Amino acid sequence: MKKFFTLFTILSAAFFTLLSTQTLRAQLSLTAIGTPATMNFNLGGSSNCSGAGNAWVNNATIPNCYSNMGSYAYSTGCNNTGALHVSGNGGETALGGRASNSTTLIIWGVRVVNNTGQAISALRIKYRGEQWNSALTNVTNTVAFSYSVSATPITNVTAGAYTNFPALNMSNLVSQGGCGGGGAAINGNQAGNFADISACLPVNIPAGSEIMLRWYETNDACNDHMLCIDDLEIIPLNNTLTIAPITGPNTVCAPDTGTYSVNAMAGVTYTWSALPAGASYIGGAPTGNQAQIDWAGTAPGTYPITVTPNGSFCGITLNPATINVTVQAPGPPVTISATDxxxxxxxxxxxxxxxxxxxxxxxxxxxxxxxxxxxxxxxxxxxxxxxxxxxxxxxxxxxxNSPAINLGNDTIVCTPNINVVLDAQNAGATYLWQNSSTSQTFTATTPGTYYVEVTNLCGSNTDTIHIVLQNLPQVNLGVDSLICGPVMPFLLDAQNPGATYLWQDNSSNQTFTVTDSGTYYVAVSNVCGTGRDTIHIRHQLVPQVNLGSDTTVCVGTTFAMLLNAGFPDATYQWQDNSTNAVLPVTQPGTYYVEVSNDCGTAFDTLHVISITVPVVDLGSDTLICPGSPFTLNAASPGATYQWQDNSTNASYSDTVPGIYFVTVTNSCGSGSDTLVVSPFPAPVSDMKDTVLTCGITELLLDAKNPGADYFWSTNESTQTITVSETGEYWVEIQVCNTTIADSVSVEFTTTSNNPFNPPNTFSPNGDGMNDFYQVQGNFDNISNFSAMVYNRWGQMVYSSSDQNFQWNGEHGGHIVPGGVYYVVFRMRSECDEKDKEYNTTVTIFY
CATH class of the missing domain: 2.60.40.10 (Immunoglobulins)
Structure with missing residues (x-):
């Protein structure tokens, strides 16, 4: 005997099916009276008609399932005898067997547990019987149903007492073919090849006990129809069975409708209670387990609805069920404050x-x-x-949005008579055209500028279009040209923007860059036609000339040089009117040339300068204040310089007293000079306290300290002042931030003893006129005579004790610089008790 046993336990009112390839997992538990437990047998897998090729392990292949078979097969109804089958077409499968030519039964079962907490007095069992093979005609093949109840777990479908219950047997529905052909495979999911089988099974199952539901198939030789079960439903029943609860809305709002249902029991009709005023059953008074109620017109309140079953179900009397429905009045529909x-x-x-x-x-x-x-x-x-x-x-x-306007691109027309419709779009807006018209469109009949302002709720915008009258392109590349300059290119412009262009080299830009002499032409086309022009261009460089740097030659030497002014295609005019490109030069002088061509004229001049050995004069020795800057200048054209510190500039600046010397060298030789820079001595006061004039009418007062700053009581600021009145005279003398004061009392007498009148200028330039400084006068009564000349820094540059002296303007063998010099005469006259000093100035000119 071949056995198959499956334990199904459903842990809740819902049905769960767990699928995996070649593995069954199912459990079935009865949890409440009247609540069905269901399962199907969609076990997956694929067809295997060559034999039962899947290994079977008790309580492993399917939990709580047992069999003495070692394998099982998946099938679509193909001939595979003596095997347990999972038959199906696609994902929808059923569980059964084929016992043809088998020596044992094929048995399978469902283990069900009573977990309702009550004793069960009946089961309503329903399943679908499916046929997946058709064997010998007119042969009936039956799968028998039996059951067994036990207080302990049932793990064997052959042991123990089983009770047959034929009402749940299944027999074949169709037959065809024959034994020799092995029958024919059919689809058990198609109408006519399956039947729903149901019955009430009176059985006492105490709480916690189990019932085994089993099906078995005997050997039908070659007549097996491969019968299977699917879609099993089990409803536990006892005397507490009720059709409750009534499902449906227990709160409604008139005029709502509601659908109400009770548990459906096979063969049982129902009586629904009367409804309150205003309510009605849709479709008339119902007799089934479901009704639709229209609550329109029902006053607000709570109303009971009772459903009473007529008769019994599986021999069990059913109790009525009631639901209380509260009817509420609906409020006004919601509205939004604004409109579109x-x-x-x-x-x-x-x-x-x-x-x-x-x-x-x-x-x-x-x-x-x-x-x-x-x-x-x-x-x-x-x-x-x-x-x-x-x-x-x-x-x-x-x-x-604010209006978006596009009157189109600016347009060119070739005739003054036009008909162009301009559209400002933005329907529903307001419009203001250049002529104050207000339509959405405007028809332009002549070239011109047209504009519009468009306004809507969100703002205004404007647009302008220019309709331009254009004629045949007028092309003017200019007159034939000479291009002067060192650099080409030269740009030709065919004008007429927006046209098309074709130059002599097939280029098509508006402009053409000329890089060489030649003939250039262009054809310019627009919508109105084509214009042409030609230009001849000649290129020539602007003349340039460079005779070189000025040149020096030493006096008494001979030399020869060539001045070259050569320039292509030019003419020449030298200072001597010669016209060659080259001029020979053998004498010092100024040489210039004019170089000309069609592009202009260039000039250049060269000086050939005769020079001597440099004569250097740094000036007279000088005095400075501490830290005061001074600059010595030895500049001589074309010379080089070497100062006492080896510096080589033409001038030398410093702030320190000392001895400074320089050597100046040119191509003819060298010259040098030395200058002593000394610090100013501290100022001293040297005026007499009292002076008697002895008959003179003016007296020269000298504050000494040459180079100082002076402030006299007479508001004069020179080193000396001339006074002619008796009085007290004072002076402030400032030298390098040191200030002293001196004063003198002058008394004019009536006796005049001034023996001379010295000159105030001379020019020792060797021209034989006023070349000497000398004084003339009556010196008969003069003794102790001396004359001393000082530069403005207080340096004595000349002295003599001879009344007839003549000074030629030299100091130390050199002519002193031009300027003002201070002269001090000392002598004693008969009016004087001691030597008298006379101060004056002399200016040297050259």
């Missing part, structure tokens, strides 16, 4: 629901406030939830 609205880009609008609570707006994310503010276009819906359901309202928000 248009907003401008960037603006917002506030939408307000008529309900203060329970609102849900269709924004992202949803908002639940009474009011929302939106700034984007769209359809906005508010849904308001209340006790009587929901209501909604919708508003459409449109957006509007």
């Amino acid at each position: 609205t248009t907003i401008c880009n960037g603006q917002s609008v506030t939408l307000t629901s008529s309900d203060s609570t329970g609102n849900t707006w269709n924004t992202v994310p949803p908002q639940t406030t009474q009011s929302i503010t939106v700034n984007t276009p769209g359809v906005y819906i508010v849904t308001s939830a209340a006790a009587c359901g929901t209501s909604s309202d919708t508003i459409t928000i449109s957006s509007l």
Whole structure:
């Protein structure tokens, strides 16, 4: 005997089916009286008609399933005898067997546990019987049903007492073919090849006990029809069975309708109680387990609805069921405060629901406030939830930008008579054209400038179009040209922007760059035709000439040089009117040339200078204040310089007293000079306290300290002043930030003893005129005579004790610089008790 046993345990009222390839897992548990437990046999797998090729392990292949078979097969109805089969077509499968030519039975069963907590007195069992093979005609093949109840787990479908229950047997539905052909495979899922089998099984199953439901198939030789079971449903029953609960809405809002149901029991009809005023059963008074009630017109209140079963189910009397339904009056539908609205880009609008609570707006994310503010276009819906359901309202928000205008690109026309329609778009806006017309369109009949201002709720914009009358292109490349300059290119412009161009080299730009002499032409085309022009261009460089740097030659030497002014295609004019490109030079002088061609004239001059050995004169020795800057200049054209510190500039600057010397060298030799820079001595006061004039009418007062700054009581600021009145005279003397004061009392007498009148200028330049400084006068009564000359720095540059002296302007063998010099005469006259000093100035000119 071949056995198959499956334990099914459903852990809740729902049915669970777990599938995996070649593995069954199912459990079935009865959890409540009247609550069905179900299962199907969609076990997966694939066809295997060559034999049962899948290994079977008790309580492993399928939990709580047992069999003495070592294998099982998947089948689509093919001939595979003596095997347990999972038969199906696609994912929908059933469980059965084929016992043809088998020496044992094929048995399979479902183990069911009573977990209702009550004793079960009956089971209503229903399943689908499917046939997957058709064998010998007119032969009946039956799969028998039996059951066994036990207080302990049942793990064997052959041991123990089983009771047959033929009402749940299954027999074949069709037959054809024959034994020799092995029958024919058929699809058990197709109509006519399956039947629903159900029956009430009276059986006592104590709480916690088990019942084994089993099916077995005997050897039918070659007549097996491969019968299988599928879609099993088991309902536990006892005397507490009720049709309750009544399902359906227990709160309704008139005029809602409601659908109400009770548990359906096979063969049982139902009586539904009368309804309150205003309510009615849709379709008339029902007799089935379901009814539809229209609550329109029903006053608010709570109303009981009772359903009474007529008769029994599986021999068990059924109790009635009642539901209390509360009818509520609906409130007014929700509304949005605003109407469909248009907003401008960037603006917002506030939408307000008529309900203060329970609102849900269709924004992202949803908002639940009474009011929302939106700034984007769209359809906005508010849904308001209340006790009587929901209501909604919708508003459409449109957006509007300020007008966008495009009258088109500027247009060229070739005739003054036109008919161009300009459209400002933006339907619904207002319009103002250049002529104050207000239509959306404007017809231009002549070339010109046209503009429009378009205004809507969101603003205004304008646009302008130029309709330009254009003639045949007028091309003027210019007159034939000479291009002067060192650099080509030269740019030719065919003008007429927007036209097309074809130059002599097939280029097509508006401009053409000329890089060489030649003939250039262009054809310029526009919508009105083609214009042409030609130009001849000649290129020549502007003359340039460079005779070189000025040149020096030493006096008494001979030399020869060539001045070259050569330039292509030029003419020449030298200072001596010669016209060659080259001029020979053998004498010092100034040489210049004019070089000319069609592009202009260039000039250059060269000086050939005769020079001698440098004569250097740094000037007289000088005095400075501490830190005062001074500059010595030895500049001589074309010379080089070497100072006492080996510096080589033409001038030398410093702030330190000392001995400074320089050697100046040119191509003819060298010259040098030395200058002593000394610090100013501290100022001294040297005026007499009292002076008697002895008959002179003017007296020269000398503050000494040459080079100082002076401030006299007479407001004069020179080293010496001349006074002619008796009085007290004082002076402040400042030398290098040191200031002293001196004073003298002068008394003029009536006796004049001034023996001489010295000159105030001379020019020792060797021209034989006024070349010497000398004094003339009556010196008969003069003794102790001396004359001393000082430069402005207080340096004595000449002295003599001879009354007839003649000074030639030299000091140390050199002519002193021109300028003002201070002269001091000392002598004693008969008016004087001691030597007298006379101060004056002399100016040297050259």
